[in-house]
Amino acid sequence: MALAEKNKRKKVLIKGNEAVAMGAIEAGCRFYFGYPITPQNEIPEYMSAHLPEVGGTFIQAESEIASINMMLGAGATGVRAMTSSSSPGISLKQEGLSYMAGSEIPGVVVNMSRSGPGLGGISPSQGDYFQATRGGGHGDYRVFVLAPDSIQECYDLIMLAFDMADKYSNPAMILGDAMLGQMKEPLELKKYEPKIFEKKWALTGAKGRPAQYLKSLYLDDGELTEHNWKLFRKYQRMKEDIRVEALYLEDARLVVAAFGSMARVLKSSVKMAQEEGLKVGLIRPITIFPFPQDFIRKTSHQVKHFLTMELNTGQMIEDVRLSVEPGTQVDFFGLPPGSLPAPDVFLKEIKKAYSE
Numbered sequence: 001m002a003l004a005e006k007n008k009r010k011k012v013l014i015k016g017n018e019a020v021a022m023g024a025i026e027a028g029c030r031f032y033f034g035y036p037i038t039p040q041n042e043i044p045e046y047m048s049a050h051l052p053e054v055g056g057t058f059i060q061a062e063s064e065i066a067s068i069n070m071m072l073g074a075g076a077t078g079v080r081a082m083t084s085s086s087s088p089g090i091s092l093k094q095e096g097l098s099y100m101a102g103s104e105i106p107g108v109v110v111n112m113s114r115s116g117p118g119l120g121g122i123s124p125s126q127g128d129y130f131q132a133t134r135g136g137g138h139g140d141y142r143v144f145v146l147a148p149d150s151i152q153e154c155y156d157l158i159m160l161a162f163d164m165a166d167k168y169s170n171p172a173m174i175l176g177d178a179m180l181g182q183m184k185e186p187l188e189l190k191k192y193e194p195k196i197f198e199k200k201w202a203l204t205g206a207k208g209r210p211a212q213y214l215k216s217l218y219l220d221d222g223e224l225t226e227h228n229w230k231l232f233r234k235y236q237r238m239k240e241d242i243r244v245e246a247l248y249l250e251d252a253r254l255v256v257a258a259f260g261s262m263a264r265v266l267k268s269s270v271k272m273a274q275e276e277g278l279k280v281g282l283i284r285p286i287t288i289f290p291f292p293q294d295f296i297r298k299t300s301h302q303v304k305h306f307l308t309m310e311l312n313t314g315q316m317i318e319d320v321r322l323s324v325e326p327g328t329q330v331d332f333f334g335l336p337p338g339s340l341p342a343p344d345v346f347l348k349e350i351k352k353a354y355s356e
Helices: 003-007 016-026 042-050 064-075 087-103 129-133 151-168 178-182 223-241 260-275 293-299 316-323 343-354
Strands: 011-015 031-034 057-060 081-085 107-113 144-146 171-177 184-188 244-247 254-257 280-285 287-289 305-310 329-334
Touching: 011 016, 016 042, 016 107, 016 151, 016 171, 016 178, 016 184, 031 042, 031 064, 042 057, 042 081, 064 081, 064 087, 064 107, 081 087, 087 107, 087 129, 087 171, 087 223, 107 151, 107 178, 129 171, 129 287, 144 151, 151 171, 151 184, 151 223, 171 178, 171 260, 178 260, 244 260, 244 293, 254 260, 254 343, 260 280, 260 305, 260 343, 280 293, 293 316, 305 316, 305 343, 316 329, 329 343
Parallel strands: 031 057, 031 081, 081 107, 107 171, 144 171, 254 280, 254 305, 305 329
Antiparallel strands: 011 184, 144 287, 244 280
16 A cells, blocks of 8 residues: 555554554655564565655665665765664664764664574564663664554654654664564554754765764874763763653552563553552653663652563663662563563562562
8 A cells, every 4th residue: 555545544554563664754764774584574665665655765785784884874964764673683783873873873773673692583572672772782872762562652753763863863773572563553643743953964065165074983082082972961961852651650559660562561461450459550661761760760769669571581670770769679570582471461470579
């Protein structure tokens, strides 16, 4: 179905991967570079079919490394560019991400992660949290990371990711997983409200002005130190764009902390706990870098027991523990990839923690 035809309809039943691609085109992405890998192949498939309809360019590169470096080149001209992949492919893109962050070139990367380590499998997993939020590649850099929990957010948040990439002249990432990429649910189409970001740094030709450079190589004494502190200050400014969802915190005795697809399942579990009279709240960081430390710290003033639940062996829990006030108990329940239980299974773990 043509993009223009889809956009005439208010709601469509769509896969998460397709929602990502539709949101990217709506947000003005006109250059896509990628290389196939399951479970995100609907993204390049959609972009290859529909980018040309809006005058855009789709290139299937010869590798993941080539695709991220093509995005670096496109982003340097000030256009909105994107790439997508899945866990092992994102690992290969890390060098390019470091170069983009070091050169302050915007662009959006989507990771519909599979399960690892290594080749792993294609089941839902949140094992790429560290890779996404710690920079992942070499050097002291960060990427603005958003973690959707629905098809609607796959669409909405990629628009935000393009804005954040341009606002901070830095790569931004959407971190989903196999569940979000492959599941279908209704998507309400929205018109993107364009944001204006001046791009005086863009390499669009030097006619009439001095030449300018985008680089990540600094060799003069003290020059790199100054550059890294500049980047650090930028990462601190990103905190003004933190997003977090909170449920049932008013009188909570236990707070469940989770992100992405795990939080989606846990919303049902927490609701079931509430229906049984248990005072259980939920915090879902939508921005996982920057992490909502201040919000969690403030919550821990009133609630002294947190339960972090993830589809891995424990990664976001480190950020939760660093955020809470001293004396707050932080428990963990992890589920390494391979299966995804129903909400009542997680409810048992919530009850166990609640009774302690």
